[in-house]
Amino acid sequence: MKNIIGFIRQNFTFFSFLILQIVSLVMLSSYSKSHETFFGKWNNAVAGNVNSYYNEWAYFFDLKTTNAKLVAENVALRNELAQNFVPYDTSVKSGTLILRKDSLEKIRKFFYYPAKVVGNSFTLQKNYITIERGALEGVKKDMAAISPDGSIVGVVVEVNDHYSKIMSLLHRNSKVSAMLKRDRIAGSIEWDGMSPDILLLKNISKSALPKIGDTVLTSPYSSSFPAQLMIGRVASIVKDPSSNFLTLNIKSATNFYNLEFVYLVENKRMEAQSDIEQKGEGNE
Amino acid sequence: MNNILKNSVRFILFLLIQIIILNEIPPIHQFITPYLYFIFILWLPFGTNRITTTLLGFVLGYTLDMFTNTPGLHAAAATLIGYLRPTILNLLLAQELSEELTKEPSIGTMGWGPFTFYIFSLTFIHHFYLVLLEWLQFGDFGYFIGKVFFTSIMSMLLILLAELLLNRRKLKR
Numbered sequence: 132m133k134n135i136i137g138f139i140r141q142n143f144t145f146f147s148f149l150i151l152q153i154v155s156l157v158m159l160s161s162y163s164k165s166h167e168t169f170f171g172k173w174n175n176a177v178a179g180n181v182n183s184y185y186n187e188w189a190y191f192f193d194l195k196t197t198n199a200k201l202v203a204e205n206v207a208l209r210n211e212l213a214q215n216f217v218p219y220d221t222s223v224k225s226g227t228l229i230l231r232k233d234s235l236e237k238i239r240k241f242f243y244y245p246a247k248v249v250g251n252s253f254t255l256q257k258n259y260i261t262i263e264r265g266a267l268e269g270v271k272k273d274m275a276a277i278s279p280d281g282s283i284v285g286v287v288v289e290v291n292d293h294y295s296k297i298m299s300l301l302h303r304n305s306k307v308s309a310m311l312k313r314d315r316i317a318g319s320i321e322w323d324g325m326s327p328d329i330l331l332l333k334n335i336s337k338s339a340l341p342k343i344g345d346t347v348l349t350s351p352y353s354s355s356f357p358a359q360l361m362i363g364r365v366a367s368i369v370k371d372p373s374s375n376f377l378t379l380n381i382k383s384a385t386n387f388y389n390l391e392f393v394y395l396v397e398n399k400r401m402e403a404q405s406d407i408e409q410k411g412e413g414n415e
Numbered sequence: 416m417n418n419i420l421k422n423s424v425r426f427i428l429f430l431l432i433q434i435i436i437l438n439e440i441p442p443i444h445q446f447i448t449p450y451l452y453f454i455f456i457l458w459l460p461f462g463t464n465r466i467t468t469t470l471l472g473f474v475l476g477y478t479l480d481m482f483t484n485t486p487g488l489h490a491a492a493a494t495l496i497g498y499l500r501p502t503i504l505n506l507l508l509a510q511e512l513s514e515e516l517t518k519e520p521s522i523g524t525m526g527w528g529p530f531t532f533y534i535f536s537l538t539f540i541h542h543f544y545l546v547l548l549e550w551l552q553f554g555d556f557g558y559f560i561g562k563v564f565f566t567s568i569m570s571m572l573l574i575l576l577a578e579l580l581l582n583r584r585k586l587k588r
Contacts, residue, residue, distance in 0.1 A: 144465045148498040151473045152491055159487030159548060181482070185435055 202392055205279065206245045209394060214357055215241040217400075241357050242397040244269055246276075249294070253327040253387045258301040260285060262393060265293040275355040275396040282361040282384040283307065283349060284393050295395075301327050301387060309362050310350040311341055317350040320362060320381065327387055330363060332379040339377065341365050347381050354404045357396060418460060418517060426475065429455045434482045437573075445558075446565040451573045452479055452489075453541055456497050457534055461508070462516025465501045472497025492545040496537045503536055522578060534574050535567075542567045 139146055190197075209215075216237035250261030264270050276284040276297045285305065289296035298305055301322050309332055310317040318335040332347055345365040351358040363381040371378060398404075433452035440449065456472055463471075476493030480486045504520065507529040522530050542563050550559040 144469065144498075147466060148469045148494065151469060151494045155473070155476070155487035155491035155494060156548075157487070159485070159491065181434070189439075 202245045202279075206243050206394065209243040212241075214359065215239055215243075240399055242399065244395045244397065246270075246295075246393050246395055248390045248393055251299075251387070251390050253299070253301055256303050256324045258299040258327075258387075259288075260297040260299050260390065260393070262295050262297060262395075263293065264395065265295055266290045267292050269397070270295045270395060271397065273355055273401060275353075275357075275398075276393045277356075277360060277396060278385050278390060279392050279394070280361075280384075282363070283356060284385055284387075284390065286355050287395065297393070299387065300330060300383065300385065307356065307362075308350040308353040309347050311335065311339060311365075312346040312348050313341065314339055317352060318376075318379075320347070328383055329366060330381040330383050332365075332381050333376065335377040335379060337375055337377055341368060341377070341379055343367065347379075354398060354401050354408075355396070357398075422455070422459065425455050425458065426471075430475070430478055433479060438483065444565070446561045447569050448562070448566050449573055450542070450545075450566065450570045451577065453493055453496060453537075454574055454577060456493060456500060457537060457574070458519050458521075459500075460517050460519050461504065465498065468497040468500050469494055470497070488545065488548055491548060492541050495544050496541045499540060500537060503533060507533055535571060538570045538574065539563070539567050542570065 217240050244264065246262040246264035248260055249263045250259070252258045252260075260276070262270075262276075270287060270290050272287055272290055274287040276287065278284050283300065285297040285299040285302070286307070287295050288298045300307065300320065303322065303324055305320075305322055307320040308317060309320045311332075316336055316339040318332050321331050321333055323329075323331055335341065343365055347362045347365065349356040349358055349360045349362060361384045363383040363385075366380045366382040369378040369380065429452050433450070437449045437451055452475065453472075455475055456468060459468060459471070472493035472495070473490050476488075476490035477486070479489045479493075483489070507525070518524050520530060520533060525533065546559055546562045546566065549562075550556075
């Protein structure tokens with residue numbers, strides 16, 4: 132016994148080395164998901180703190196890519212929205228007994244594209260927004276532009292290869308079909324050039340009973356905009372006894388001051404719609 | 416005291432470099448993992464005795480393991496080179512040099528040849544053992560050989576770079 136203790140004492144360094152090796156190897160071999168929680172408990176005290184500090188820094192430098200990813204994801208989600216689709220009309224009797232198409236399958240009407248804003252004005256009487264996405268990337272005239280939070284921004288008026296110009300809602304000639312959410316009475320949104328925060332909702336029938344704070348949405352009559360996008364809320368009501376229509380001041384929901392991204396909405400049936408709308412006029 | 420402080424700073428510094436920079440670099444190749452943290456063991460003063468280097472190796476390796484979620488892997492390898500370090504130093508050093516206990520192994524104190532051999536042998540042992548342990552869990556023989564070889568070369572380059580950057584030759588008087 133004495134000899135053994137003496138031997139261990141002589142080779143104390145070697146034995147401690149051996150013990151540490153064995154400890155390491157046992158830890159390594161017994162490591163599994165269930166051990167992770169055990170180790171996690173006290174490893175996290177040290178490693179977790181350092182890692183969370185480090186992550187904050189790393190995250191900060193990654194914000195740009197993160198942002199781009201989120202924009203792409205938002206577009207993908209918007210493209211999935213049900214209001215972009217038109218269902219097949221199954222109420223019409225067709226000549227054949229068998230429907231050729233699955234009635235659950237729907238036709239896509241609206242497509243969304245992201246675009247980066249590179250120019251923006253809101254102080255003039257005719258304000259435009261320039262975006263970095265042009266005809267080669269799928270932009271067409273009369274496409275609608277909406278802001279990332281879902282409120283409308285304007286309509287594309289000029290397109291070249293890589294850039295396009297959007298006529299902002301803050302433009303004296305801008306005119307967008309809109310409705311009151313309360314009773315779905317439609318009018319049109321214009322701007323009087325006074326304040327970038329306030330839009331006018333004109334041609335609302337006096338039978339409508341709008342209240343202050345009522346929501347104003349895009350109407351289903353617009354060929355550019357999908358229906359029911361946010362425009363703003365009623366701020367005040369202007370009564371004009373000489374007219375049959377009300378004019379409402381609308382507090383715009385869009386923040387025109389800090390636009391960074393807009394989504395462009397393409398209506399796949401725009402041509403068909405404007406085509407039929409113009410045909411009626413020729414007959415008179 | 417000064418020595419202890421200096422080495423504590425190195426301990427933290429090289430661990431942070433390993434964790435924050437080298438572990439985050441996208442791998443150039445499957446075989447190449449840049450390892451630098453064990454330079455702390457290589458740079459301990461000549462006079463550090465074997466039991467201290469062994470224990471420090473274990474602590475160093477285990478601390479890194481906490482961050483890489485591989486308990487025991489780096490600890491085992493770093494303990495091994497901590498234990499073997501005095502043996503290799505004794506092989507290489509002339510008697511009078513090994514008596515200057517507060518000096519550290521560097522190109523200046525050892526000369527190019529012995530120092531290169533010193534870091535190469537310990538780097539190789541470290542990687543051999545580390546990748547062996549990794550290989551026992553997964554991988555094939557080609558992976559083992561290739562990774563030991565290329566990772567050793569990578570580490571040698573990093574160590575020489577650190578050596579030249581920090582210019583420890585000044586310590587020679």
